[in-house]
Amino acid sequence: MLTKVSFTFGSHQVLEDIIKNNPDRQFKLVQASTHSDKLALFDLSGQESVFKSPVTLTVLGASLNANLNGLLYYQSFQVNGDRQKLLYNSLEKIVDDAPSMANGVVMTSVASQNESSTLVLLTSWNDFEDLTAWRESDSFKSLTNFTTLGSDNYYYDEIYRPVR
DSSP, X not given: OOXXXXXXXXXXXXXXXXXXXXXXXXXXXXXXXXXXXXXXXXXXXXXOOOOSSOEEEEEEEEEXXXXXXXXXXXXXXXXXXXXXXXXXXXXXXXXXXXXXXXXXXXXXXXXXXXXXXXXXXXXXXXXHHHHHHHHTXXXXXXTGGGSSOBTTEEEEEEEEEEOO
């Protein structure tokens, strides 16, 4: 079972070199859909990170065997106070009742003392149409209170397309 995910950003050559030098790892090289020059490399091996500057995520729950093939939808949430438990429960329900068209759903927290209250939902989809359908579903609507910026709420999302 996947217990941690780490990722880093870099140039295509640097990230390809990391892949080549670590053939025992399960890497996913992806490109941000909104920034065509932004590449990220996800390490899905669950092992200690080999990256010099990793973002490490601790897995809190996963479904569908954490199969993160296809498009990767990254959502980061940081809320204050009582809303933290409400958010956690909403994310946990999405993991437990994984959308049928999803390849995988993983709920994580950022493994950094400064950002330990940040929760991340990673979902994987065969194509953009499946992701769009989920974003219009009742399941996704449970997150709408957390997907806007506010004084007590920070939200970020990015769609990553596989590079290889």
